[in-house]
Amino acid sequence: MNESTIVQTRIPADRFLLAETMARGPDLVYEAEPFVLSDSDLFPYLWVRNHTDVDFEVHAEGDPTVRAVERLAAFDHEILYRVHWNRHGGVGAAVEAIVDEPSAVLQASGRDGEWEVKLRFDSKAAASAFHDACAATDVRLHISQVHREDGPRTSQWSLTTGQRQALVTALEMGYFDVPRGATAEEVSDALGISDAALSQRLRRATTNLVSNTITIGGPTGVGHPDAAADERAGGS
Template structure:
């Protein structure tokens, strides 16, 4: 059974966290991770700085082979990096264990991740890699994916919680009866974390109910 793990890590432990050294006010959200034989390619959103400053900050990192701006939405920028797979860190640990990143949000205060493995063996492989390479992580939760009403489309507990809370508060109503800030406050999480959970939850529901593969 697929297993989800939530964990935190210091800002400097995750390679993308190098941006906080020169741009301490930014927020980084990992969108997806694509592993290759010699490279790991993360796509990530950055908020709180100008695009050229963000690119320069990441380009200075020893593990980065390439950094490109892919898209922008208002003051948020989507970037694609080519990271050297030989660089030891959480990026490589996630790739080696074949974990899917559901959410990954970082600030200068640290990172919060939610990842999925096909079973507890994948989660165990990730933990072992981190221990062997002295990568600091703190696991805060481990749980199984649960189907909603036996329909076959699966959400993590946190995604389901976010969707239900937003629905009950009237966030999806037109006009809206609650803001993202209101719902995030109810759940005790940041607006960025809530936005990520809603987006990924929507993606799962659409893939399971609308898209025919």
């Protein structure tokens, strides 16, 4: 059976998307909504942050990776665009390498000439083929994480199994209620770990959830493996 594999990597914008746009507007931050890339389309929806009214539209003019942009919604600090990419001849080699393998883009955020991308491949072999295709076209990847899917909908948020278990147990026992329905000691006893280990797991889990769901262009996958961190915290 193939095992779904998660790869988190940084990719230079000149081998991916929007390199010229980023150079013209270095303060802008971009985040693509999750999407399965295909020969017919790339991720169509792009959030742009730190904008003035028309920054992205102006900077994107003449960018070889973009055919057209369409503004869909505007808020105080973010604008949502529908981007029509120049699929043939414009996008970077890393995009082609992703499209060629069975994969989904779980996250993609860009700024300062670089993209932070989290990908799910159908198998470890597909992830390896992506890496090899990038190497063959001189795309320099800076891979920070490679791991198999280790739980229901946790890998895309960089939650470990232990972090998810700590969050769910704390929630079910009423630890987050006001007033609390359970103490930290009761939750840690239920998990079989120390109070300090529980505290560290909840902090790391919260950081990962916020970084991977609310912020744009923020860090992903922070936090130590649970076993090592729990040992330092005096837990098991």
